[in-house]
C-alpha cells in the first residue's frame with residue numbers, strides 16, 4: 303500500500319513536471335549570433351551590434367505555448383546577456399537574461415542556450431541586450447507571440463503584419479556613452495531617431511543631410527495591416543504617427559486593448575504597441591511615418607525625429623511638405639496623461655486562452671503590501687554619478703541571486719530594500735525586495751527626476767491603475783481604475799508625477815525592476831523582487847537550475863571551459879521518451895479518475 307502510493311506519487315511528480323514545464327507543446331529553435339558590423343544609419347559610419355549580421359535583429363515569431371529555444375552566441379568583444387522584454391517566462395527567472403539572474407555570456411564566441419515556454423501569452427514584445435549599454439548600439443529585435451488558431455482575436459484577421467522598431471540614436475558608440483556616464487556626464491541630446499535601423503527620409507534638405515538611407519513600408523490600397531511598434535531607444539519618449547492615417551490601437555505588451563483610434567500615440571522607451579492601420583487614402587503621394595521626440599523642447603530637438611515612408615503600390619509620387627504635427631500640448635500636461643489612461647483593457651476579449659482576459663477581477667482583491675519607489679535626478683555617491691530608487695543605487699551581485707541561494711553563497715545580496723523613500727544619504731548596495739509569494743501588491747512610482755521615466759518589471763504584467771502629477775497621497779487611490787486598467791510590463795512615470803500599479807505575485811523567481819531609460823538603468827536605477835514559495839520543496843513552483851547554467855562570481859570554479867553538450871536534444875529530441883511520458887500521463891489520469 304505504502305509503496306504503491308509512493309509510486310503513484312513519483313509518477314505524478316514526473317508527469318506534473320513535464321506537463322507544467324514542457325507539455326506536448328512544440329519546440330522552436332532560433333540561433334542568434336551577436337557581432338559587430340559597421341553601419342551609417344545617420345550618415346556617420348559607426349560600430350553597430352548586429353544579430354545574425356542584421357540590424358535590427360531578426361523577428362522571432364512564435365505561437366502561444368511554444369517552447370522557445372534560443373541559442374545566443376557572443377562574438378562581441380565584451381560580455382553579453384539578452385533579455386526578453388515582456389515575456390512572462392513562468393517559474394524560471396533562470397532564463398531572464400539580466401545580471402541578477404544569469405551569469406553573462408563571456409566574450410570570445412561563448413554561447414548560452416535559453417529555453418522557456420511562452421505559456422498563455424500573445425502579443426508584441428522584443429528582445430535586447432541587457433548589459434554594457436549594448437542596446438544603444440543595437441542587438442534588438444521584435445518578439446511576436448501569435449495566438450493559436452482556435453483562439454479568436456478581437457478583430458478581423460489583418461492583411462499583413464508589419465514591425466516598426468523606433469528609438470533615439472547616438473553616433474557615439476555604446477562604449478563611449480558608457481564612458482561619458484562613468485565620467486559623470488549626462489548623455490545629452492541624441493543625434494537622431496532610427497526607424498527599423500534607418501535614418502530619416504530627407505523631408506527637409508536643411509535638417510536632413512543627403513545620402514541617408516530611410517525605411518519604406520510597402521502596402522496595398524484598401525488593406526488593413528497589423529503594425530507593431532517597439533521603442534527600443536536609449537531614453538527618449540517618441541510620438542508615433544502616420545500622415546493622414548488613423549492608428550487603431552488593439553494590443554499593447556500582450557493584452558488586447560479597448561479599440562480606439564488615435565492620430566498619434568506616445569511610445570515610451572521599452573513599450574510595444576499594435577495598431578491596425580487601414581490604407582484608406584487616395585495615394586496622391588507617399589505618406590510620412592514619424593517618430594518624434596516628446597517632452598523636450600521641439601525647437602532644439604528638431605533633428606531628433608525619425609521619418610519613414612508609407613508607400614502604396616498605386617502611389618502617385620513622393621511625400622513632400624511638412625511632417626504631420628505632433629500634439630500641441632506644451633502648456634497642457636494633462637493631454638499625455640489622459641492619453642495614457644485612455645489605454646484600457648478590453649475585458650471581454652480572449653487573450654491567449656478562450657476565457658475573457660478581464661475575468662480576473664483585480665479591483666476586488668485586497669492589497670497585501672505597498673511599495674513607494676521614488677526616483678530623483680542622478681546624484682553623486684562616493685564621487686560617482688549614480689541613479690537610485692529610494693536612495694539605493696543597485697550594484698549587481700557577484701553571483702546571480704538564485705544561484706547564490708542554491709549554493710548557499712553568503713553575503714551576495716541583502717533583502718533589505720526600503721519599501722519607501724528613507725531620510726538618509728543615498729548609497730550603492732546590492733539590496734533587493736523580499737516580496738511575498740501570492741501577495742497582491744501596490745507599487746507607486748514617484749518621479750522626482752526631471753525626465754519622463756519608463757518603469758519595467760520582468761516576469762510579470764501589472765495593472766496600470768492610476769497616474770497623476772504632484773506627490774502621491776492615499777487619497778489618490780480613490781481615482782484608481784479598478785475595472786479595466788491595462789495590464790502591461792512597461793509604464794511611463796511623468797516628471798513631477800506618479801504612476802500606481804497593482805501586481806499579483808504569482809510567478810516564483812527573482813525578477814528585475816528597472817528604469818528602461820538606459821542611462822538611468824546603467825547608473826543603478828534598478829533592483830529585484832525575490833519571490834519564493836516557502837512551501838515548495840519539489841520544484842513545482844520554480845524550475846530547477848538549467849543544466850547549461852553558466853557559473854561565475856563565487857561559483858566561477860564550477861564553470862568548465864565551454865564544451866558542446868546536447869542535454870536538450872537527447873532529452874526531448876527522443877520521440878520514444880515523449881510517448882513513454884504520454885503513456886505515463888494517461889495512466890495517471892485513469893488512476894486519478
Ligand SMILES: *[C@@H]1O[C@H](CO)[C@@H](O)[C@H](O)[C@H]1NC(C)=O
Pocket residue numbers: 373413414415416850851852866867868869
Ligand atoms: C552552446 O550551444 C550548444 C549547441 O549549439 C549547446 O549544446 C550548449 O548547451 C550551449 N551552451 C550553453 C551554455 O547553453
Ligand SMILES: *[C@@H]1O[C@H](CO)[C@@H](O)[C@H](O)[C@H]1NC(C)=O
Pocket residue numbers: 455456457559560561562648649650651652
Ligand atoms: C472587445 O472584444 C470583443 C470580443 O472580441 C469585441 O467584440 C469588441 O469589439 C471589443 N471591444 C472593443 C471596444 O475593443
Ligand SMILES: *[C@@H]1O[C@H](CO)[C@@H](O)[C@H](O)[C@H]1NC(C)=O
Pocket residue numbers: 361363364446448462463464465
Ligand atoms: C508571424 O506569424 C504569423 C502566423 O504564422 C503570421 O500570420 C504573421 O504574418 C507573422 N508576422 C511577422 C511579422 O512575420
Ligand SMILES: *[C@@H]1O[C@H](CO)[C@@H](O)[C@H](O)[C@H]1NC(C)=O
Pocket residue numbers: 506507508509604623624
Ligand atoms: C526646414 O527646416 C528649417 C529649420 O526648421 C526651416 O526653417 C525650413 O522652413 C524647413 N524647410 C522646409 C522646406 O520646410
Ligand SMILES: *[C@@H]1O[C@H](CO)[C@@H](O)[C@H](O)[C@H]1NC(C)=O
Pocket residue numbers: 547548550561562563580582
Ligand atoms: C477608426 O478609424 C477608421 C478610419 O480610419 C474607421 O473606419 C473606424 O471605424 C474607426 N474605428 C473606431 C473604433 O473608431
Ligand SMILES: *[C@@H]1O[C@H](CO)[C@@H](O)[C@H](O)[C@H]1NC(C)=O
Pocket residue numbers: 584585586
Ligand atoms: C487625395 O486626398 C487628399 C487629402 O485628403 C486631397 O487633398 C486630394 O485632393 C485627394 N486627391 C485626389 C486626386 O482625390
Ligand SMILES: *[C@@H]1O[C@H](CO)[C@@H](O)[C@H](O)[C@H]1NC(C)=O
Pocket residue numbers: 599600601602632
Ligand atoms: C525652446 O527653445 C527655444 C530656443 O532656445 C526657446 O526660444 C524657447 O523659448 C523654448 N521653448 C520652451 C517652451 O521652452
Ligand SMILES: *[C@@H]1O[C@H](CO)[C@@H](O)[C@H](O)[C@H]1NC(C)=O
Pocket residue numbers: 666667668
Ligand atoms: C478585503 O478586506 C476586507 C476588510 O479587511 C474584508 O472585509 C474583505 O473580505 C476582504 N476581501 C477579500 C476578497 O479578501
Ligand SMILES: *[C@@H]1O[C@H](CO)[C@@H](O)[C@H](O)[C@H]1NC(C)=O
Pocket residue numbers: 717736737738
Ligand atoms: C522575508 O520575508 C519572509 C516572509 O514573507 C520572512 O519570513 C523572512 O524572514 C524575510 N527575510 C528577511 C531577510 O527579511
Ligand SMILES: *[C@@H]1O[C@H](CO)[C@@H](O)[C@H](O)[C@H]1NC(C)=O
Pocket residue numbers: 749750751752797798799
Ligand atoms: C521634487 O521634489 C521637490 C521637493 O518636494 C519639489 O520641490 C520639486 O518640484 C520636485 N521636482 C519634480 C520634478 O518632481
Ligand SMILES: *[C@@H]1O[C@H](CO)[C@@H](O)[C@H](O)[C@H]1NC(C)=O
Pocket residue numbers: 708839840841845846847
Ligand atoms: C529541485 O531542483 C534542484 C536544483 O535546482 C535540485 O537540487 C533538487 O534536487 C530538486 N528537487 C526535487 C525534489 O527534485
